Amino acid sequence: MKVITTPITDADVQGLKVGDMIYISGYIYTGRDAVLPKIEKDMDAGRLPEMGIDLQGGVIFHTAVSPAGTGPTSSNKLEIEASIAPLSRGGIKLHLGKGKLKAETVAALQEYNAFYAVIPPVTALLESKVSSREVMAYPEEGMEAFHRLYVHEFPCVVAAVHGRSIYD
Amino acid sequence: MDERIVKLVCDTLVAAGSTFRPDQKEAYRRAMKNESGEIARWCLATTLENAEVAEKNRGPLCDDTGIPHLFLELGPNRALTGELMESIQEGVRQGLRTLPGRPMAIKGSDTQRLDQSGGLDEDSGALAPAPLLVKNVEEDVMRLYVLMTGGGPAIRGITHRVFHKHNAKVVADEIIARAKEGVAMLGCSPCTLAVGIGRSQYEATALMLEAMAKGNFNEQTEMEQYITDEVNKTGVGPLGLGGDTSVLATFMKVGPQRASGVRVVALRPCCCFEPRCASVEL
Numbered sequence: 001m002k003v004i005t006t007p008i009t010d011a012d013v014q015g016l017k018v019g020d021m022i023y024i025s026g027y028i029y030t031g032r033d034a035v036l037p038k039i040e041k042d043m044d045a046g047r048l049p050e051m052g053i054d055l056q057g058g059v060i061f062h063t064a065v066s067p068a069g070t071g072p073t074s075s076n077k078l079e080i081e082a083s084i085a086p087l088s089r090g091g092i093k094l095h096l097g098k099g100k101l102k103a104e105t106v107a108a109l110q111e112y113n114a115f116y117a118v119i120p121p122v123t124a125l126l127e128s129k130v131s132s133r134e135v136m137a138y139p140e141e142g143m144e145a146f147h148r149l150y151v152h153e154f155p156c157v158v159a160a161v162h163g164r165s166i167y168d
Numbered sequence: 169m170d171e172r173i174v175k176l177v178c179d180t181l182v183a184a185g186s187t188f189r190p191d192q193k194e195a196y197r198r199a200m201k202n203e204s205g206e207i208a209r210w211c212l213a214t215t216l217e218n219a220e221v222a223e224k225n226r227g228p229l230c231d232d233t234g235i236p237h238l239f240l241e242l243g244p245n246r247a248l249t250g251e252l253m254e255s256i257q258e259g260v261r262q263g264l265r266t267l268p269g270r271p272m273a274i275k276g277s278d279t280q281r282l283d284q285s286g287g288l289d290e291d292s293g294a295l296a297p298a299p300l301l302v303k304n305v306e307e308d309v310m311r312l313y314v315l316m317t318g319g320g321p322a323i324r325g326i327t328h329r330v331f332h333k334h335n336a337k338v339v340a341d342e343i344i345a346r347a348k349e350g351v352a353m354l355g356c357s358p359c360t361l362a363v364g365i366g367r368s369q370y371e372a373t374a375l376m377l378e379a380m381a382k383g384n385f386n387e388q389t390e391m392e393q394y395i396t397d398e399v400n401k402t403g404v405g406p407l408g409l410g411g412d413t414s415v416l417a418t419f420m421k422v423g424p425q426r427a428s429g430v431r432v433v434a435l436r437p438c439c440c441f442e443p444r445c446a447s448v449e450l
Contacts, residue, residue: 019207021207021210034284063231064231064270066231066270066271066272067268067270067271067292068228068231068232068233068267068268068269068270068292069227069228069231070231071230071231071232072355073232073320074320074323074355076353076355098355098356098407098408099353099354099355099408100352100353100355100408118355118407118408118409120211120214120215120218120407121230121231121232121356121439121440121441122214122215122217122218123218123222123227123228123229123230123231124186124218124219124221124222124225124227124228124229125214125217125218125221127227128221140287142271142287142288142290143270143271143272143288144288155214157207157210157211157407157409159409166409166410167408
């Protein structure tokens with residue numbers, strides 16, 4: 001399986017196709033319903049640099065981070081799916097989660113040369129692949145705060161890229 | 169407080185949240201043999217590998233560690249006392265802290281708990297279990313089943329009436345239609361379909377919980393197999409990425425029925441780790 005290391009480049013995305021099984025390594029961000037709309041607002045207000053957050057070439061893993069570990073929540077939840085287009089515009093290259101996305105979301109990914117991958121909800125395995133975790137923003141949200149993880153070879157399947165979806 | 173009971177319940181909750189049962193592992197191995205697609209086989213193998221790591225570490229199978237649901241079978245010479253209930257509740261608290269469960273109890277008033285504005289309790293043990301379900305049985309035993317139920321299947325589950333038209337196949341086909349929709353949207357397939365059929369929403373849901381507690385992947389009735397086979401024709405596959413295994417099995421419990429044209433069906437498309445269940449004799 002191919003290993004992609006963050007920050008992800010345009011060339012990395014160009015080389016992918018739907019159904020590719022890949023590993024992701026490096027720093028990734030996490031967020032779900034509670035914080036992704038807040039990140040979008042702070043991005044639009046230009047506040048992310050002062051918060052120490054750089055979205056360029058980044059990954060958003062749709063998960064909570066708790067003592068129980070991490071694992072994907074459904075990416076087609078309202079606030080989560082709605083964040084995919086604007087955060088791709090802001091530089092995010094990979095949205096990592098589970099579940100089918102709408103056609104307009106798949107089109108937005110294509111517009112910004114970003115992609116979506118499905119990661120199995122294998123919390124016990126993923127725990128062995130996370131070497132650091134830190135809260136980057138909104139600590140009041142607890143396990144739903146915006147975190148940054150350092151991960152080694154998270155396994156996933158490319159589910160939407162270049163206007164195509166594995167669910168079609 | 170009975171410390172022996174507390175310890176037994178604590179250990180059982182940890183087992184429920186971290187362990188695949190032998191028949192569940194067999195079901196995965198069978199599915200891997202039958203799958204034709206590379207991605208589907210990889211998803212099944214990764215899920216099974218995750219279960220082996222979780223069991224070895226006695227840690228969570230999934231980060232959504234679930235809401236504890238308790239089902240107690242009570243024999244003719246056994247008594248359930250208030251003290252025993254307290255010991256069971258304490259065992260649940262300690263089990264949640266040991267697993268550890270995801271700290272997801274919402275604090276605050278009715279309104280704050282609805283809109284989640286009261287914040288989260290940092291204590292994994294603060295997560296209250298669902299109300300205890302008790303059933304009298306002929307066997308002289310007090311057996312507790314601990315089930316950990318995740319949020320995804322709760323979103324995709326449905327409890328609703330079926331007009332049966334005096335034909336059991338009508339009920340089965342409606343279950344299939346509802347299951348196809350739920351399984352396709354869940355994302356964490358392959359599912360195990362838990363079904364309870366009763367005279368009210370309460371009874372149907374209680375029967376569904378019993379089906380989750382007592383179902384066996386190696387034992388399928390003709391109707392359960394029919395439902396499984398029909399839903400598998402959708403090709404949703406593991407993680408919704410396509411394949412032959414959308415459903416591993418169906419666990420169905422049919423209770424007493426009303427002299428009426430209606431049946432109430434509770435259906436839960438249990439995720440790839442469910443039913444997360446373990447039992448203990450107290």
